[in-house]
Amino acid sequence: MRFVKFILWSLLALASAPLLGLSGVALYLSPALPDVETLRNVQLQTPLRIYSTDHKLIAEFGEMRRFPINFDRVPNNFILALLAAEDDNFLNHHGVDPSSLARAVGELISTGQIQTGGSTITMQVAKNYFLTSDRVFSRKINEILLALQIERNLSKQEIFELYVNKIYLGNRAYGIEAAAQVYYGKTISELPLADLAMIAGLPKAPSRFNPIANPERAKIRRDWILQRMLGLGYIDQAAYDEAVATPNTARNHGADLDVEAPYVAEMARLEMIDRYGDAAYTDGYHVYTTIDSTLQQHANRALREGLMEYDRRHGYRGPEARHPEATPEEYQRLLRQYSALGGLVPAIVTTVESDQAIIVLRDGSEAAIPWEQMKWARPQLGVDSLGPVPKAPRDILAKGDVLRVAPTGDEAYRLAQLPQAQSALVALEPSDGSIKALTGGFSFLQSKYNRVTQARRQPGSSFKPFLYAAALDNGYTPASLVNDAPLVYVDEFQDTEWRPQNSGGDFLGPIRLREALYRSRNLVSIRLMQDMGVDRSLDYIQRFGFRREELPRNLSASLGTSELTPLQIAQGYSVIANGGYAVRPYVIDRVEDRFRQVVHLTQPPVAEAALERMQSRLAEYRDKTLAPLQDDVPVAERVVDPRTTYQLTSMMKDVISRGTAVRARELGREDLAGKTGTTNDQKDGWFSGFNADLVVTVWVGFDQPATLGRREFGGTTALPIWMRFMGQALEGRPEHSQPMPEGLVSVRIDPETGRSTRPGSTDGYFEVFKDEDAPPPFSELDDNGYSVDDAATPLELF
CATH class of the missing domain: 2.40.50.140 (Nucleic acid-binding proteins)
Structure with missing residues (x-):
């Protein structure tokens, strides 16, 4: 009897030893285990997404493509397919399946290797969120202990949701929603049973069972899962037969972009990195830009067609x-x-x-x-x-x-053929500076160089309106006569001379300022700057957003020899278009976090015309944002007299109606104004034009400066692109120009003298003057043109 008791106690001890050993190990390891409660607030790495203002996807950045979804959005057939493939006892066990573990131990004993591992879905959640993938006993024990804790703290639905959103499924796809979009270009809820089973087969070995890289092995795995589903009673024979007969249609679907705006996406990406660092790629930010998707498509098309048209003119x-x-x-x-x-x-x-x-x-x-x-x-x-x-x-x-x-x-x-010349186009809302469309070159894949923001080129005559604004604020009027005559400047120290020329080589003599602008007379611009003084002129031109150090301190600056980007030129033209307010271009409207809470709202200083609209926007987001907001919409500084911008706009409308951009009359609108620009040897072609709703600047040239051709000018290269874009952008919109401000008066003047005409004369035209600059009526002038009251001299030629 004593021997029998000894044998029984010995067997009990042997049986209890592993349990006691495991218990000891568990007691030793448990204090070091992470808190599974953190799974309730886990934040999965989610890519950065960039959108247009009308919610169209522009770009996606990040190493991991992931679209987390809730359990209730997971199709039931996928749940059954995944259970059949990974853990058919998931709903019954408490985190660990003893039969699976026993099977894994048997494999280890028989083969000397760990093959299946015996992991449940809960154990895989523990490994994926807390542990490494090292195949060692200590990790497996930690995995078991964590799985038991997870099951005590989370529901089966919560565990399943954590699993399907975390797992890697190949081709940069993390989670089942990303896999559905990568392999099939659809959401998981849109996939048929066969494709759901294909995705359910990926967690075991994403590369080995990849339906793109290894379609045959992937189909074998898929059909095995379908067979398991049939055997477990999850599907009937008809569903099985239909699914196994379905061909493999998987292929690599990139991010399904709605708008082609890669240069904009790169600008937004860089700004997000500056703001949030590397977290911008992983924290699931949604960035809404100011880009209008329809205008962006028009911009892409206009630029490409314009470049190809230029390219065809110069042969094959x-x-x-x-x-x-x-x-x-x-x-x-x-x-x-x-x-x-x-x-x-x-x-x-x-x-x-x-x-x-x-x-x-x-x-x-x-x-x-x-x-x-x-x-x-x-x-x-x-x-x-x-x-x-x-x-x-x-x-x-x-x-x-x-x-x-x-x-x-x-x-x-x-x-x-691929054009060798390049181009840039940017469109701004002049009342607030928001960028509505931008394309920095023919193709982002061909060149990531953004010519809108990075290409510094001489703007040529498209720079002249800024100088003319200075003149109009310094005693000149649109009717002032300036001598379009030759000039010679001698540098005694370098023994050189400068003989500036007009583009046609001719000189027109005394010419009104209005005509000088629409005819783009270089000698008139030089005389204006000489009269006002270089420093005084440049100090004024700074008001349009240019930095003083960017502007050459010599008379050549009057001809646009400074090196500026198309975006800077567009910003300057916005000041003219909005009545004198210094707005600044911006491309990000707001940033939302992964929970769709607004964490940043751009609040730019705006012109008066945008105040009501921007106040409504501020009110809309005041209760929706986590970001601090200003109490009211800031008003931009008014840097130019609105009477000056009105006069200048009137003069620039003549550039289109009778000047170097007369081709734009084809658009059939009376609210358009602008200015062409061509640099020496036709290396750069420009056109900037606007109405009160939109400012658009276009540049054409070679990245390595070279002539575009002796018959190519801003009016032949850049203007056609601007017309293509503006014609589509403004289609159906009413005409909109800056309203005439107070303090202006229309006076009929003599085009030859710039003075008031005789009563009843039909030779004159109406010109717009500031009250203080208006010429006296003809009745108040003597026969020599002097004022009867104050003997003032008539307008002097300079």
Whole structure:
């Protein structure tokens, strides 16, 4: 009997030893375990998303693509598929499944290796949120202990939600919603059973069962999960048969962007990094920009079409590569080396016929380029010279040519080429400085250099309105006569002389200031600055937002020789368009956190015209934001007399109605004003124009300054782009100009003298004067033009 008792106690001791050992280990490890309550407030890494003002997605930044979703948004079929694949006893166990652990121990004993690990979904949550992936016994014990705690503190739904939002599923996709969008371009709720089972198969090995990289193994895994679902009674035979017969349609879907505005996205990204550091990429911020998605699309199209139009004028430079010996099997491999840029897709010529060329595109499809869509392609011999006019497709193309084509909309393509010249376009709301559209080049993929904010180029004559504003505030009027005559400046120290010229080389003599602006007379600008003084002129021009050190301290500044960005020019024109208020451009309207709470609201100083609108905006967000808000909307400083901006706008309207931008009359609007600009040797072409609603600046040139061509000016390069954009942007909008402020008067004057006309004269025209500058009536002048009252001299020529 004693022997039997000894045996029984010995067996009990042996049986209890592992339990006592595990209990001891648990007591030892438990104090060091993290608090599972933190899972209730966990913040998963979520990418930065950039939107337009009308809530269209522009860009997404961050290493992890993740879209956390609540449990109630997870399809029931996915829940069943994941349970079948990972943990079919999930609803019954308390964090640890003894049968799974026993199976794992059996594998270890029989094979000497840990294979399945016996982990439940709860144990995987513990590992994913608190532990490493090291396959050691201490981690497994910690995993078990944490799983038991998690089950005591969280519901099954909460545990499942934590799991499906955290897991890595390949291709930068973290969580099931991101996986659905990456592999299928849909939300998880839109996927059929077969695709849900495919995603449910990924947690075990995201690379091995990846439906894009390993489609065969992925399908085997998917079908196994479907078989498990059938065996467990989760689905019926009909659903199973339909799902296993479904082909694998997974492919890599990038972020589904609604608006093409990569230069804007980069500006917003940099600002967010400055504001929040690296957390900007991971904390799930939603950034709403000031960009209008419709205007942005117009800007992209206008810039690209304008550049390609310029490029065609200067001839065809030939194919990007030639592969005359290439076989049809090699075409797609060759084309994979080329990306679509700015809407121009790569293609290779397979056949040249008498009236068309047959091409193959990157996707393997065939298309045609009709003769009408290629006959423009005279050979480019130089920037100002072209070869003979082609008479047939064979004069232009040959088999094996790799070239660029653009769709024409009628299932055909037109021959194109990547423009060598570049351009920039920016559109501002002049009353508050918000950027409504911006494109910094032909293609962001081709060049990430943002020419709107980074390209410093000479603005040429588009700078002259700022000087004319200084003149109008220093005693000149639109009717003042200035002598358009030759000038010579000699530098005795360097033994050099400067003989400035007008663009046409001619001189018009005495000319009214209004006419001098719309005819863009260089000598008049120089005389204005000489009369007012360089320092006095530049001090005034600073009011438009330019830094004094950016403006050369010499008379050449009057001709736009300072190096400025298109955004700076647009900002300066906004001061003219809004009646003299110094607004500053901005692109971020507000920032929301992952919980959609506003954490930053931009509150720019605005012109009076925007006050009511911005006050309504402030009231809307006052109770919705975590950010401190100002008590009221700040009013921008008024830096220019509104009478001056009204006079200047009137003069700049003549640039369009009768001056260097007369082509813009095609838009059929009376509220548009602007100014062209062309620099020496036609290296830069500019046009800046506006009404009271929108200021738009366009620049065209080469990144490495070179002539655009001897017949290319701001009116031929930049103006057509501006017209394309402005025509679409203002379509359907009523005309809107700055209202005439008090203190102005219209007087009929003699265009030859700038003085009041005789009563009843039909030769004069009405000019706008400030009250203090208005010429006296004709009746108060003597025969020599002197005032009868004060013997004042008539306007003096300078």
